[in-house]
Amino acid sequence: MSDREDQLVGEFPLIPKQERAQLKRDLLLKSGHELFILKGYEHTTAKEIAANAGVATGTFYRYFSDKRQLLMSLLEDQIEMLMPPEPKWGVSDPESTLASLLEAHDKRIKEMGMQRVLPELLAKDTEFAEVLAAAKRKIFTRILSGLTKAYAKGLTWKDLDLNTVTWSLMTLAEHAPEKVKQCGIVTDYREVAKVICRLIFPPEVIKNLQSEVSTVEKE
Amino acid sequence: MSDREDQLVGEFPLIPKQERAQLKRDLLLKSGHELFILKGYEHTTAKEIAANAGVATGTFYRYFSDKRQLLMSLLEDQIEMLMPPEPKWGVSDPESTLASLLEAHDKRIKEMGMQRVLPELLAKDTEFAEVLAAAKRKIFTRILSGLTKAYAKGLTWKDLDLNTVTWSLMTLAEHAPEKVKQCGIVTDYREVAKVICRLIFPPEVIKNLQSEVSTVEKE
Amino acid sequence: MSDREDQLVGEFPLIPKQERAQLKRDLLLKSGHELFILKGYEHTTAKEIAANAGVATGTFYRYFSDKRQLLMSLLEDQIEMLMPPEPKWGVSDPESTLASLLEAHDKRIKEMGMQRVLPELLAKDTEFAEVLAAAKRKIFTRILSGLTKAYAKGLTWKDLDLNTVTWSLMTLAEHAPEKVKQCGIVTDYREVAKVICRLIFPPEVIKNLQSEVSTVEKE
Amino acid sequence: MSDREDQLVGEFPLIPKQERAQLKRDLLLKSGHELFILKGYEHTTAKEIAANAGVATGTFYRYFSDKRQLLMSLLEDQIEMLMPPEPKWGVSDPESTLASLLEAHDKRIKEMGMQRVLPELLAKDTEFAEVLAAAKRKIFTRILSGLTKAYAKGLTWKDLDLNTVTWSLMTLAEHAPEKVKQCGIVTDYREVAKVICRLIFPPEVIKNLQSEVSTVEKE
DNA sequence: AATGAATGAGTATTCATTCAT
DNA sequence: TATGAATGAATACTCATTCAT
Incomplete structure (x- = not known):
């Protein structure tokens, strides 16, 4: 049914204009997302994205200046998901907490499905690489501040550089999902969490923290 | 200049044919290397590689069946460099040893300059991704075997999974060069080495190893 | 010009979309036809066909997957024309009938203009060669069946193989148009028809058939 | 062994220069012939012809100005073979004679193997088309003259145009080898010969000629 | 706003021909 | 003469982007 007819028959335009536009934009974003994951960024054409979204090629260019911009919009929505969460140390058993955080993070990354596309883009x-680097710096600061507090409480190793520990921590967390591909071993988040915790806390600190928790739990 | 004249005017410093061909091949490899780094693999054309090497387009295809093959040749030469060296634990101060190994590895990677291209390719x-994964599995096994020996000697943490430690170790070593970009802090290999060592050895083991070395040095 | 203006300024002779597309397709077909005849199939490029049709290269590929497909479309329209018609023997003066059939066939072939291109393609x-061969076999069967009926009526030579006669007939009809080029003599369809008829009918049969006709005409 | 050494050791050049050159030329011709038949003219490259002949690419251009010239040389040698022989009518049983002539001609054409290439070239x-047409006109004249003599002797049909008969004769002879492909029937030269003879001679003439022959043979 | 036909610059690759050795 | 590496124009086809409707 055309716009013209709409007006002739006096049908009430159910969806307000802006909302309808937003709808198309979302369709295009979804379509681009699917295809980027399926075929890679470079090998997806604007025409395909439009067709897959059920709109005309030209419509694509009404909502996005080009393919790259669509991607950027896609990433803006998702970049938060890439950020590993900041754990609160010294509150509960750090190893269990971290393990579940890692697993949850991994899950979100997989849901997002953009891992396949990101390396292509970063290169x-x-x-885009700078946007991502900035985001990483932000999270770095957050984690570092957490560690600094733990350091002040005497919980962390005294002889390790906190900056380096923070970086190691982020690096391991970020790459944990790839563990399988690289080494042929299934990722056991518990073990990764233990290793990461060892980077931060001396073993006896961990033990104390764990017993505190169990004490609390028992009470 | 004819053959006859050659003899009249005496020796002309001719480069043997094979050598000349090798020269051109090398020129093309070098040119491809430069451009891949500069513009990325996908955005470099065979024509450009040839032009940048100072030869005609057709010449490119005499030496390489296509762009991909040139890249593969480039990588064959360099894949060894991607492999982190296997350290011998318990022989000398592990932290210093590791620090210099990391630095050397980083240097080679930077010389190689392909970091920018690799992610694009892997994606x-x-x-190619499989070739690289295989290489990584190989190095994984090597490192794991080293750690297993150290474990047998009672040098390592007893409560950490050696597989996971090996993976962490490789991951940190591999990404150390990116530390700057990601966190804005200059990579201090000494600190990274210390962190990696902490993953492997309890602090007192390190101390012992270091004192042994200094004892030997003093004698 | 906007939709709104359209209505203000009155009717603008818009060609419906589909028709316009058909128009372009036809332009391209015509252009291809011209160039194939002018320069041969192999030496005509898609770009040229497009340029000659006054459209962009890409437009060519919107309507045809490639040069070959355009040619096939061209031939589909024309293959019927290549088929010599099946004459009804024994109904009227066979020589006159055949002569006019030959002439008409020749004319159509010339209009089609593809003779120059066909040999190249067949080779x-x-x-394509198989498609054409199949078509020829079909017409062969038709002609043979006509001759068999004539044979049953005792109209044909008794000592000639009907298969061979059929083949000869087709061959002569097919190549009649080339007579000029090959021998420098203008094609007189009447004479070719007489020759072909001699292959089929003894002279006295022809005479009888002709007199029957004139008898009928006189009545 | 190089030319230089040849001269130093005083070895006697067994093959005279010219002859050696002729040898290479022949090798190239043979090679081109093979490849043209195998892959078609347009799809054979000069490099391939040279390689297949066991000489360098450049050598090809010493002997032939280009691919086309090689082909022309090839055809000059073979064009005679394309010419159907001129039969002597009225000397022996025309049908048998013609049948064996046709068979021999067909055989030579097949040996030549250029049928696959010719249509491509003619188009x-x-x-080249003109060269061939000229050759055909020549043979046309020869055959026509034979027929004229037979006509003078009262051997031929009186009501058929000799030009047209000549052309039909040539056309049928030329295309006889294709009979199989076109109609799916094996070529029986005897039947084709009978048809062709019927174009020329009334049946009773043939009978007379045949009986004469057997009379002569009996004597 | 929406459409999708049209555009044409851009890409990978081939090959006839030249020319330094 | 012979070589074969080098050349670069040419070709088929794609796709981001525009624009008339």
């Missing part, structure tokens, strides 16, 4: 798109 | 070229 | 394109 | 190469 090619300087601007 | 796109399944075959 | 190169096995699939 | 593309005007000059």
Whole structure:
């Protein structure tokens, strides 16, 4: 049914204009997301994205200046998901907490499905790489501040550089999902969590923290 | 200049044919290397590689069946460099040893300059990803075997999974060079080495190993 | 010009979309036809066909997957024309009938203009050769069945193989148009028809048939 | 062994220069012939012809200005073979004679193997088409003269145009080898010969000629 | 706003021909 | 003469983007 007919028959336009536009934009984003994951960024064409979204090629360009911009919009929505969460140390058994955080993070990354596309982009798109680097710096600061507090409480190793520990922590957390591909071993988040915790806390601290928790739990 | 004239005017410093061909091949490899780093693999054309090497387009295809093959040749030369060296634990101060190994590895990677290109390839070229994964599995086994020996000697943490430690170790070593970009802090290999060592050895083991070394040095 | 203006300024002779597309397709077919005849199939490029049709290269590929497909479309329209018509023997003066059939056939072939291109295709394109061969076999069967009926009526030579006569008949009809080029003599369809008839009928049969006709005409 | 050494050791050049050159030329011709038949003219490259002949690419261009010239040389040698022989009518049983002539001609054509290439050339190469047409006109004249003599002796049909008969004769002879492909029937030269003879001679003439022969044979 | 036909610059690859050795 | 590496114009086809409807 055309716009013209709409007006002739006096049908009430159920969806407000802006909302309808937003709908198309979302359709396009979804379509792009699917295809980028399926075929890679470079090998997806604007025409395909439009067709897959059920709109005309030209419509794509009404909502996005180009393919790259669609991708950027996609990433803006998702970049938060890439960020590992900041754990609160010294509150509960750090190993269990971390293990479940890692697993949850991994899950979200997988749901997002953009891992396949990101490396291609990082390599090619300087601007995007910078956006991501900035995000990482932000999370770095957050984690570092957490560790600094733990350090002040005397919970962490005294002889390790906190900056380096923070970086190691992020690096391991970020790459944990790839463990299988690289080494042929299934990722056991509990073990990764133990290793990461060892980077931060001396074993006896962990024990104390764990017993505190169980004490609390028993009470 | 004819053959006859050659003899009249005496020796002309001719480069043997094979050598000349090798020269061109090398020129092309070098040119491809430069451009892949500069513009990324996908955005470099065979024509450009040839032009940048100062030869005609057709010449490119005499030496390489296509762009991908040139890249593969490039990588064959360099894949060894990607492999972190296997350290001998318990022989000398592990932290210093590891620090210098990391630094050397990082240096080679930087010389190679392919970091920018690799992620793009891994995402796109399944075959290449498999080659690299295989190489990584190999190095994984080597490192694990080293750690197992150290474990047998009672040098390592007793409560950490050696597989996971090995993976962490490789991951940190591999990504150490990116530390700057990601966190804005200059990579201090000494600190990274200390962190990695902490993953493997309890602090007192390190101390013992270091004192042994200094004892030997003093004698 | 906007939709709104359209209505203000009155009717603008818009060609419906589909028709316009058909128009372009036809332009391209015509252009391809011209160039194939002018330069041969192999030496005509898609780009040229497009340029000659006054459209962009890409437009060519919107309507045809490639050069070969355009040619096939061209031939589909024309293959019927290649088929010599099946004459009804014994109904009227066979020589006159045949002569006019030959002339008409020749005319159509010339209009089609593809003679120059066909040999090239037959040599190169096995699939096409088979299509044409199948068509020829079909017409062969039709003609043979006509001759068999004439044979049953005792109209034909008794000592000639009907298969061979059929083949000869087709061959002569097919190549009649080339007579000029090959021998420098203008094609007189009447004479070719007489020759072909002699292959089929003894002279006295022809005479009888002709007198029957004139008898009927006189009545 | 190089030319230089040849001269130093005083070895006697067994093959005279010219002859050696002729040898290479022949090798190239043979190689081109093979490949043209195998892959078609357009799809054979000069490099391949040279390689297949066991010489360098450049050598090809010493002996032939280009691919086309090689082909022309090839055809010059073979064009005679394309010419159907001129039969002497009225000397022996015309049907048998013609049958064996046709068979021999067909055989030579097949040996020559160029049928696959000729149509491609005729379509593309005007000059070549003219050369061939000229040759055909020559043979046309020869055959026509034979027929005229037979006509003078009262051997031929009186009501058929000799030009047209000549052309029909040539056309049928030329295309006889294709009979199988076109109609799915094996070529029986005896039947084709009978048909062709019927075009020329009334049946009773043939009978007379045949009986004469057997009379002569009996004597 | 929406459409999708049209555009044409851009890409990988081939091959006839030249020319330094 | 012979070589074969080098050349670069040419070709088929794609796709981001525009624009008339």
